[in-house]
Amino acid sequence: MTDDKAAELLAAVRAVESGERSAASFFTDTAQPPAAPRPQRPATPAGPRTASPGPDRRPGPAAVPDGLREVLAAGGAPEALAPRVAESLGEQAGPLLREDPWQLLSVPGVRPEQADGFARALLGDDSGPGDERRAQALVVWLLERAALKGHTALEPAALSKGLSQYAVPEPDEAVRTAVDAGAVLVFEDALDAMPAGGGPSPGAAAQSGEGDDGAEERPVRLLLGLDRYALAEESLADGLARVINGAGQGTAPGEAPDAWESAAASASSPSAAELIRAVAGHGLVAHTGGEAARAEPAALLAAAERLGLRACAAAHTAGGRDRLAALLADAAGSEGVPGPSEQKEPGERADPREQGERDRQAVVTVAGLLDGREGPARDAEGAWALDLLIVCDAPQLDAETAAALVESLPDGARLVLSGDPGVLGAAGPGQVFADVIASGACPRVASRTPDPGPIGELVSGIGIGELGQVDAPGKEVVVVPVRDAGEAVHRTVQLVADSVPRAIGVPVEETQVITTGHGGAAGTRALNAALKERLRPGPGRFDGFDPGDRVVHSPSRGRTTPAVVVSGEEEGLRLEHSGTGEQVVVARDRVADEVRHGWAITAHQAVGMRWPAVVAVLPGDATEALDREWVYTxxxxxxxxxxxxxxxxxxxxxxxxxxxxxxxxxxxxxxxxQSARAAEAATASPAGSAAGGGPE
Known part of the structure; x- marks a missing residue:
């Protein structure tokens, strides 16, 4: 591998990790070793559970093991790649790469052609497109690439097609070999267990007829996946079944049915009342609606607290948490009777500091809840002291994050998944919210509270596939036609720096630009360069940043926080997170991966956040990136x-x-x-349990 190729390899890794290659820019987890034994499906835990640490905990930089740099040099790979290789492959990285150079594909950002060049440099004529090690590494790499697009598994035909694109001879046989080696798992999902509208794809395998024992075989869909995501989805399914079947086991002082009904009767809206009644009778509830519908989970949280339940609501972002906390304060203030924990003597007033502390414990971010920075503490079994958990922005839950949340719920706790199904989906693999709704395993409460104003009217129409004109007498919605990307950048800068502050009264720092991607003539890089030149010119003396620069900090995939650069220090770049005022120092070797300018961001980064003014940029060279969910978001x-x-x-x-x-x-x-049907069968059986919780 030449010096140019080595530099290209390192640049590719940095590009993927920094987000310049794809929308899945902040993926920092590593691939699994390819020869993992097939795990057994975990059973529903009946006793103590070990809480998952959550997907946002990332280990520190791995020490470079002896001999690794020498192996990389022999293969022509850059020495700077060594820490990332060590993080992916562990202490035996050097010997493993000598034996199987294609294991370099487990490093995020490395592409097959680069791994092939590395293998040729190490193996010479012994390397080739048909090498079994190459095919197996490619199978794992294709599944990891699929995970970046949200898939937790793939059909065999899709894997074979992917292998054929990389000149693997006999790709079907290569897939079977990878299965036999334990690199991937095979799943046979019964097609007759799929809900309406969720039938097999064209590649599904439907079997029928008589088996060897005379029993009729059920039609199945074959899927292949990595054990990491398989365990997450199966653990999540078992955990949700535990939540569903545990409904009605709560022992909080105010949990009598008439108390729930009283809370529903005093709710501020019919939709909030419907949500409270659904939660009273079910362990798991799905709630859908737009931004205005957040008032309904807030009303539920306030009602639960007044009933004496230990309740908590989690949002995707700090901004979402703050908006929910404000709604909770409104909901709590609108009720006339305090709950058991808030009873005061006549004439005694609640301490605002105590109320503020309760709100901080009751309204959190998902990441903060999982890593213990926010919310209730865990008990000796690793479960939170909770009777009710409400997860807002539920479409942003990937399978691993959702599994970590559900595993941490105690027996008998209720779970509400709330969110807007029209927004862009989770950054990680899985579509938890959509799958829960489609399964019919729990009741769904659809909010009837529309988002207000011209923007709400416009977005509501987009959600049903209609892009109509709206009456905007206060210039709430303005369309600025442009001919090309250069004009798009020019007009965007003009809007942010002049037109919006002057005509709308929204200052520059409260106006956010959203575009279709990082690359291109009107992507985030081009727009941020132009906006920095106009709004915050400077030499970029701290790794391309200057004090006062507006940035976004993304310490892990799918987790984006707006921030401002404070200073450059010996340890790294000091940032102040917007809204919270929290200051963090990003290590110098992580700045390129975790920090980018933030005057312009993508819609994927913007999910869960809102600003007083938004400039949405739709350049002509990015029309292929447009879909309804992107526009809606x-x-x-x-x-x-x-x-x-x-x-x-x-x-x-x-x-x-x-x-x-x-x-x-x-x-x-x-x-x-399958879990819902099993529960229904057990309930219908004379010997079955009487516990309910299935769909209404």
Whole structure:
């Protein structure tokens, strides 16, 4: 491998890890070793459970083992790659790469052609496209790439097609070999357990007829996956079944049915009342609605606290948490009777500091709850002291995060998954919220509270595939046509720096630009360069940043926090997170991976956040990236004003009307359906349990 190739390899790794290669830019977890034994499906835990640490905990930099740098040098790979290789392959990285050079593919950002060059340098003529080690590494790499797109498994035909694109001879046989070696797992999901509308894809394997024992075989869908995601989905399905079947086991002082009904009767809206009644009778409830519908989980949380339940609500971002906390304060203030924990003597007033501390414990972020920075403590068994957990922004839950949450719930606790099904999906593999709803395993409460104003009207129409004109007398929605990407950048800078502050009254620091991707002539890199030049010119003396620069900090995949650069220090770059004021120092060797300028971001980064004004940029060279979910998400981030820099022409209404995000291949829906049917069968049986919790 030449010096140019080595530099290209390192650049590719940094590009993927920093987000410049794809929307899945912040993936920091490593691939699994390829020869893992097939695990057994975990049973529903009946006793103590070990709490998962959560997906946002990342180990520190791995020490470089002896001999690794020498192996990389022999293969022509850059020495700077050594820490990442050690993180992926562990202490035996050197010997493993000498024996199987294609294991370099387990390092995020390394592509097959680069691993092939590394293998040729080490093995010479002994390397080739048909090498079994190469095929097995490619199978794992293809499944990891699929996970970046949200899939937890793939059909055999999809894997074979992927292998053939990399010149693997006899790709079907290569897939079978990988299965036999234990690199991937095989799943046979019964098609007759799939809910309506969730039938097999064209590649599904439907079997029928008589088996060797005379019993009729059930039609199945064959899927292949990595044990990491398989265990997450199966653990999640078992945990949700435990939640569903544990309904009614609560022992909080106010949990009498008439107390729940009283709380529902005093709710501020019919939708909030419906949600409270659903939670009273079920362990698991799905709640759908837009931004205004967040008031309903807040009303539920306030009602639960007044009933004496230990309750907590978690949002995807710090901004979402703060909005929910404000709604909780409104809901608590609108009720006339304090709960058992808030009873005061006549004439005695609640201490605002105590109320603030309770709110901080009751309203948290998902990441903060999982890593213990926010919310209730865990007991000796690793479970939270909770009777009710409400997860807002539930479409952002990937399989691993959801599994970590559900594993940490004590027996008898209720779970509410709430969110807007129209927004972009989770950054990680899985579509938990959509699968839970599609399975029919729990009741769904659809909010009837619309988002207000012209922006709410526009976004509501987009959600059903209609891009209509709205009456915006206060310039709440403005469309700015542009001819090309250069004009799009120019008009965007003009809007942020001049037009929006002057005409709308929203200052520059409260206006957010959202575009379709990082690359391209009007992507985040180009827009941020232009906006920095106009708003915050400077030499970029701290790894390309200057004090006062607006940035986004992404310490892990799917976790993005707006921040401002404070200073550059010996240890790294000091940032202050917007809204919270929390200061963090990003190590110098992590700055390129975790920090980028934030005047312009992608819609995926913007999920869960809102700003007073948003400028959505739709350049003509990025029309292929447009779909209904992207438009719905980007346009819905503005509270008071939305400017649309429109260079996509007819591609915009076409995307809204007929282009939706590609479907994800997952197993949770089938697993939940099977669990629900098993519970129904047990309940219907004379010897079955009387515990309920299935769909209404």
């Amino acid at each position: 980007a346009f819905g981030r503005g509270e008071r004003h939305l400017s649309v820099v429109q260079g996509a022409e007819d591609a915009l209404p076409r995307a809204v009307a007929s282009v939706t995000a590609p479907p994800r291949t997952t197993r949770l829906r089938v697993l939940l359906t």
